[in-house]
Amino acid sequence: MDQHFETQAIRGQMERTGYGEHSAPVFLSSSFAFETAEEMAAAFSGEAPALIYSRYNNPNTDELVAKVCALEGAEDGIATASGMAAVFAAMAAHLRSGDHVIASRAVFGSTHQILTQLFPRWGIAHTYVDPLDIDQWEAYIQPNTRMIVMETPSNPGLALIDLEKASLLAQKYGLILNVDNCFATPFLQKPMDWGAGLVVHSGTKWMDGQGRVLAGLVVGHKSLIEPVRFFARHTGPALSPFNAWVLSKSLETLAIRMERHCANAFELANRLEAVPDVDFCRYPFLPSHPQYELAKKQMRLGGGILALQLAGGLPHAVRFINALEMCTRSANLGDSRTIVTHPASTTHSKLSEAERNAVGISPGLVRISVGLEHVEDTWADVAQALEKARHSH
């Protein structure tokens, strides 16, 4: 019988070395040695799995990839030095000049820059589609469309995309469905169960969850990972063994951390919804979320991120953020510390106002990545900042 998520994340550890260590060691070695020339030749021929050079793989990246594959229900995968290296490798390995991509309009900022600034140089076109209107996507598929690129829930608007519908569309037209699962993590949502071909992650966020390392992963069907492995092996976005070791340790606590992040976020979202000068609070597991039913269908819990819109627009959001005493003003998310961001002026400032409006990023929108502090302390800080922001007109 397959072990449970929590057990796989802990017991999916590499085999012990001769020292009998209980906790996996770090292999800070750039290359590996062979007893004979024949053994080395066999390793290079690819006949059997082998350790050759840490740009290709390393015991620590192998352990991490094997764990994430087990957690996502994927056959194969690679680890990369950042989430963006994973996003780029997953697309660049499969797309060529003349190809076309269907992309949800609400993708991560740097993914947007790849699609709009870099890919056109290499003759790869895209069409942005509305994440909230998946039934319209089919109309934008062209004979040269190769891939669907999407994120759910989206950042920072928390729009959801129906994974089952996206998979059926991809299957109908023979497209690769490539899902960035960073916001949900495999604990909350498994795109491969619905039929996705590739799943990418920024391990930097919830997977590490403590703001220490940058990392990325691409996992998926074996045949779809082959070209990604070739691309990564020869272009070099390899994850360092040390960061792989940190991340693999982090996964041991992913389930228990996510449960608490989600519980804290749900509690804050409920309280924020009742604050008079909060226009709305978006959280997938609040019944007021326009896609609440879909959230319940494809997510185990609502996630650690919520977004609120302050009635007084930009000045109100700025006053609120400046009045916070404990929560951190930072661009990151998915940390044990609660982080508050103003997307319109920071993470999404490179988008035009029209592009921001199209994905619901108004000047008054504030994103909160809810941490693991006691929820009453986080609420106390948020509540006092809301109070100050209300009175200092």
Ligand SMILES: *Cc1c(COP(=O)(O)O)cnc(C)c1O
């Ligand atoms: C942060 C993030 C990325 C990029 O990851 P890095 O590790 O910062 O390179 C990609 N997608 C999503 C959804 C993210 O939140």
